[in-house]
Amino acid sequence: MESPHAVLLVVLIATFAICNLVQAEDQEGFISLDCGLPPNEVSPYIEPITGLRFSSDSSFIQSGIIGKVDKSFETLKSYMTLRYFPDGKRNCYNLIVKQGTTYMIRATALYGNYDGHNNSPKFDLYIGANFWTTLDTGKSITGVGEEITYIPRSNSLDVCLVKTDTTTPFLSLLELRPLDKDTYLTTSGSLKNFRRYYLSNSESIIAYPEDVKDRIWESRFESEWKQISTTLKPNNSIGGYFVPQNALMTAAIPANESAPFSLTEELDSPTDELYVYLHFSEVQSLKANESREFDMLWGGEVVYDAFSPEYLNITTIQTNTPVTCKDGKCNLELRRTKNSTLPPLLNAIEFYTVIKFPQLETNETDVVAIKDIKATYELNRITWQGDPCVPQKFRWVGLDCNSLDTLTLPRITSLNLSSTGLKGNIAAGIQNLTHLEKLDLSNNNLTGGIPEFLANMKSLSFINLSKNNLNGSIPQALLKREKDGLKLSVDEKTRCFPGSCVTTTKKKFPVMIVALVSSAVVVIVVVLVLIFVFKKKKPSNLEALPPSSNTPCENVTSTSISDTSIETKRKRFSYSEVLEMTKNLQRPLGEGGFGVVYHGDINGSSQQVAVKLLSQSSTQGYKEFKAEVNSSSNFC
Template sequence: MTVWKFAISAVAVAFSFAAIVQVRGQPSTEGFISIDCGTPDGYNHTDNTNIQYVSDDQYIDSGVNKRIAQNYINSSIPIQDVTARSFPSGSRNCYTLKPVTANQKYLLRATFMYGNYDGQQSVNPNTSILFDLYIGVDLWKTVNISDASAEYRVEAITLALADFISVCLINTGSGTPFISALELRPIKLAMYPAAMANQSIVLYLRRTYKPSSNQIFRFPDDPYDRIWASYTEIPSDWTTISTNAPIQYYADDHFNAPSTVLQTAVTPIRSTTMTFLRLDKGSGPIAPQYHVVFYFTELQLLNSNAVREFSIYLDGSDRWGDSFRLLYLMSYYFCSTDPLTVDYAFSLNATANSTLPPLINALEVYTLMYLSNPATDVSDGASRICSFRNHDCPDAIMAVKAQYQVKRNWMGDPCNPTEYAWDGLNCSYTASPSRITSVNLSSSRLAGQISDFFSKLQAIESMDLSNNNLTGGIPYSLASISSLQVFGDSSGLPWLPENEQRKNVTEVAVKVCHQISSQGTKQLHAEAESLTHVFHKNLVSLVGYCMDGDKLGLVYEYVPQGSLHDHLRGTSGVFRALNWGERLRIALEAAQ
């Protein structure tokens, strides 16, 4: 197991105290996304933490706004719990949280309170509501709502891989999914090293020891808005130590547990050891993998003869072979990065030099969440929320959704998980990331011009836009995708014939020469006549010609990507540059 630990020996006391103490400034809400779900568009309020919450209308295009029953509303519940957004339709409904910064770590929290919002008593002693919660394309948690009056929270630490984070509620057939609040908080990259690009960590337990209080500690006490619950079930052979003095922090203490959390500790009364945490392997088919963070602060000003020194034991063994000797009012932490996968018992054991028993102030436990499912290629996918009110959407398929206001299950990742892939899309899964290969938007009431964003789907092979009301021609950018086939009909695609679709059509090009001299006309006539009999695989074939006075029209095979002359001269309208392999092939064929 890899461990990050802040411990200090007696020698370290000689170091300059001012040089190692961190001065904490006022906390900021910059980068916070705080959503009160189920509230109307434009709604906002500031709660008792001084955090402003806004409507979820700008983050999602589906769902129904609801309000919990009046008999569940009281002064003890957060105002965010009064409303909820319910999702009676669709198997997957997703929020897209923006703006976020790629490669930044975030605390992500979802809150649920049923409160009989649907008037159906769907949660009762005999019935629970269960649904899945996803971060992007990976399962975050199965939410189990078994108490109508309880608030349920699900929290994770995750690394943003793009400029968005998607949170999806999945209907698994055991009740209608709903959500009361959704919160995103930026944290320092050095915090929680187990959270990285290929895995997130999910909160299992966060505890502070306040024996006579059910108080919750969060922002502004905690600058990262972690929610610390008081643990009141203190064993009878433990006692508490408290102080009102502010806690100090080392400059490289990345975790910064709030002072209010660390101002109370527990310690055994008549023992030199204390078992303070047991983790089990659970009842599921896969044993959870745990990560732990323990916090220690000396709260008593000890006399010169007193020593509090202890080690962390795992299943009765001094696994790490090091000890903590704390300085007065200085914060220390212990953090594991390698996962624990079987039953474990953590205890603190006083060393032989110690005259006082060990203590602990707070702890966190997380389970590992592997990010094993590949997302759709970012250029194809949905890295921005594209609502009908905001078309600022640079990623292809979501931009198409916004432009045409597509009324389908288009939310979350377009291709993954495969069982929730978007209607009308086919994807290729032969490589990672997956790519969109076809789009079927037939009979979708599309209007306006053909979107340039279709050309951003660089792996697309076919597109069906029939039975719509589109105007204009195919954008030039689409012509650069040589493998693309566009299907449509006369009513939906205006560049096709107005009457009926013809079969076995050969596309041709026509070049007209004007004001040809009499002698030149005879010469061109002879050359055109001879060209109709010339056939070569590397030459376009002349279909025919037409002479009309001093005008000559040549009808020849259409070259959709332009001729060699066009590419050499950079003729306007030729948009695809030749790669070196194509240039070599052309040179060889020209010599044949």
Template sequence: MMNAKAISFLVGLALVLAVEAQDQSGFISLDCGLPENSTYKEPTTKIDYISDAAYINSGESKSIKVNYKSFKQRQLRSLRSFRQETRNCYNISNIISQKKYLIRASFVYGNYDGLNKLPIFDLYFGDSLWDKVEITYLAGEVYKEIIHNPSVNRVQICLINTGTGIPFISALEFRPLPNDIYPIQFGSLSTLYRQNLGSNSIEKYRYPYDVFDRIWYAVNNDEYFIRLNTSLTINADGRNEYHPAAIVMETAITPKYSSQSINFKLESHDENTQYYIYLHFAELVKLQRKQFRGFNISHNGQYWDGPIIPDYLYPSSYYKTKPLEFPQKQHNFSFFRTENSTLPPIINALEIYFRIEISELESDQEDVDTMRKLKSTYGVIKDWQGDPCIPKAYPWNGVGCTNESIPRIISLNLSSSGLTGDISPVVSNLAALETLDLSNNGLTGKLPDSLSKLSNLKVLNLENNNLSCPIPPELLRRFNDNSLSLRVKGNPKLEAHPLSDCTEEQKGEKQKEKNKFVIPVVASVGGLLAISTIAGIVFCIARRKRKEKDKDVLEVDRSQTNKDIEGSSLKTRRRQFTYSEVVTMTNNFDQILGRGNFGAVYHGLIDDIQVAVKMLAPSAIQGHDQFKEEVTILLKVHHRNLTNLVGYLNEGTHLGLIYEYMANGSLAQRLSEISSSVISWEDRLRIAIDAAQGLEYLHACCKPPIVHGDVKHANILLAENFQAKLSDFGLSKSYPTNDKTGYLDPE
């Protein structure tokens, strides 16, 4: 039968015995928001639930409104809400590796916050987007299910705030399955629907009726079908390894007339989606001597399986190990009787899944252990849960990672984090670290010698602490040969103490400080020229010193990024805003931050967070291509000296990009004659270095290299602390070349 597998057995147990015999071995049942250390047995399912508090350290416990509680199972009456951080992650470490599980996340909003505002947010499994959670009505139950075989004994499940409502979760459940059911060649299965056909009840059936705690939904269509049922025992707990629930198999549908077929249609928004279908049959009618029921199944007009002859009161499960043929957006199935059949086809239950790719990517274990020790040492809260680099799109706050198969931490920003005491030598275990920012804290003592072990370190910012001498000689040596940017301004004990007491090598630093005050003050045009020259020198030095090792290269697959943009349709995990949302966030475009060649930039607010909204004028045809190119670039590059894309607008003729807000505007504005503020030479040098580091990342860290194409002072934006970030990537291009020549804009 075309490799289809039919299972039909003659041994079973009565339903009452099956229900009584079930146990919950291997079940993990978390009631999210239940007080810590609490447990209970759910009255209707008899499932034992425990609090989720041991698996996550963020969120608030809430309850749905009283008027919704009476018709909800107990695990759906409480929830955990996540208002504080973008990412909040559960870490489940008591599962069995190489064991197949049905994993279910449940969501009931129930107007718990009294806002009557239905949220939308993302659900991640490891590094993969599991699904988008969209609550459609106040009392609605939303379930997200996957069948997955984890390769390790732990999984991470994250809820991501995408700016469209506060994420929450009601329950998280793991149900072990036999490894030989629901086979799939690659990937995992996500539930599309699971249907109980012909039932006279609207009730959902799950455990203890279903040994695997699958949830079966009643679906009826009396306009076309007749319901069949039996009061006799279905042997559903026999040797059919799929064990469809007996109460589900007690009912079925059949056409009203014997000559008719059973037809159903499956439509997909994506023609490349791979679907897997599982069909369950049992004969419910004691056939007379001359009666016979047999039927075949076709898919899009082609033979798919059959003949199928259901056994009386014994379930048979039919499926294929390969997905339905694709690419195609519509799948039409027909169940039609064989030539010698006197009765029309029947079907009792139906399951449809689609294939998803689940990445179990994990960060370098030593990096993970180090970050947990740092969290414990300094009491850093933020969103530090689970894997620091996973999901890659949402790493820990202040953490930057490589894009390798085993991600490494390359930047750590703990500025203004309330750190006190000594600098922990544990940080030196982050062997791939390139940037360490500990500024604006209350750190004391000397710099640990172990920092010298960070051979990849390029930036060490220690400004505005209370650190003292000595500074490790190796760090000073690297500072003096320009391979390390060492920032110690704002440390009174370092500034007041004779530098010779720190080490002899610091005399060079003192001379550099003196030289700052003999630089002549020139006109703004001359100042810009000086900054451009310094940026070029810094960039060339950085390029020359960069080692071309595979571990230092971030692969940017342009062929893949181009797939993210088809015509004017943007397909991305970044937040897509509607035009009405953009009008709201900009207060009807009332505050203009600046104007460009293709449109204006407006001030906006998203949940009280300032953003910049760049709108493309409808008449700017050339700008449309640059808009797409800019999104393509920003989706794939991430660096502290490149502007961060918050989201985009793509609705009809309305095109726009939403960026992080840069409080000090552009460098061009700050250097203009009308500017009332003067940028110090120290800040100018820092801006030049920041811009050079952004360029160096594009040229040396991206593969193929990316050339910005429009570097000028108007495209260098300044944050509140004058940190510089490159913007406007509309003219950027990637060049697959091994040329080592440096680059500066000819203008």
């Protein structure tokens, strides 16, 4: 028998043809995503066969490409498109749900040779950080589906497709249905649908709208059974399971009425644990001298005794703890008691295997914070999908977390967004990462000031904000944290002192001024001494030398730079004139044995000169300097 997870679309179409006039009933809380439906098409729309209201999935996932099944596949409208994921290892749908609500989650994939490769993909599905199942689309050409009941731990739920080989994951439908809070409960783990039958010799499949919870029921009937039925509608609202009425209008009894009723099921894995749900409703109006009473046995042991179903009223009996099956073969028996005149009956049955979800999801506050940062900076990274921290092999690029085992609640401890093109201010959402130890926002285009909230993040030990366009001062509280050991890296222009913000260059500036002033004092003293000596000895040890001339120069006593050309003439200048022509010794050209040579100009910048000053620290003395002046003065 083909797995019930194979969605028999052809049969569904035949079954629901009678419902084509049915309008969508109350679907409060339903999430029905038609994967790959272009957002510009009508969305939501009503599936004409089932009456379900489907919407495009484009708002719930940031990646993937739209595909369409081959035209040769005649199927429901909702199966005509799909979304496939050629890029990235993990691609995730993110859904808004109600924390603590039990949901039935169903993922369906119809390959339909959409890519023309005739190679049905196989891939994994995850719920949040935990492995759910492997979806092998080659099991049925009409589509495969997997279903699970799950209680979200927050108001956000991730359903992820994970590539496991060279084939490309894809999805046709993703559906969530809220269930009543007191149904399908477990002591631990979640419930993966294994089998769901209603006992009838009909070949029809029952689903929405007959099942208001949109469960899919297959028919099952064995040759050892006999069918009984009623034309009346039973009351199916007792207990909250809402088994479809038409599933309760038929029942199976043993063909040999003196024999027990027996149903056997073989598990995929012999170690699987099961939860079993038995649905009963008496379909025959019993006479006064008739009775139907039986014991229920599992694996040969009585688990419930002396049960009598109520006429046209549903009773659901379930296992409160998981049960196992010897060698993976499960056997249910219903044995009539001595007080019973009629054989046992069964209307419907559900088998669920227990699936453990041991990995804790990342702290919700951290998840909200990092998603806020993602939205602020419009980071559309394919690696930033699903749970930020776990599983570790899918951890978001640029994050480090403290998740070392399944017993530790993952927290984000490091955020590295260096060189990612960030713009705008430093995101306020960062302050909500309360366990953050390292923050690297370097080499971006961030502007604005450095927020004070960084100083309040007590777990931070390293911050790198360098190579940005930040302005303003570093908050004093952050500077204090730096003195206490915080490693803070910022551009030098952002380094600030109380009351002002100065760069490293400005910090060095007073030292440079002192050095320049000291040098100027030495120069002035040397020049004054030289002028005094020259006045006595008549030569000049301070000359303005034109760059080149072969014409001898003669002595000139004029003190006006603006009025007298020094071309082909020797000239003596005062120290103030030297400062004027060199613009206060602004441009040094080089340094020789006597001292520094400065650039200057005279006559309104029409003629350039080189000015050499004798330094007190010169290794050569005044006589040598004077000799050079005299020899250099022979040329202009």
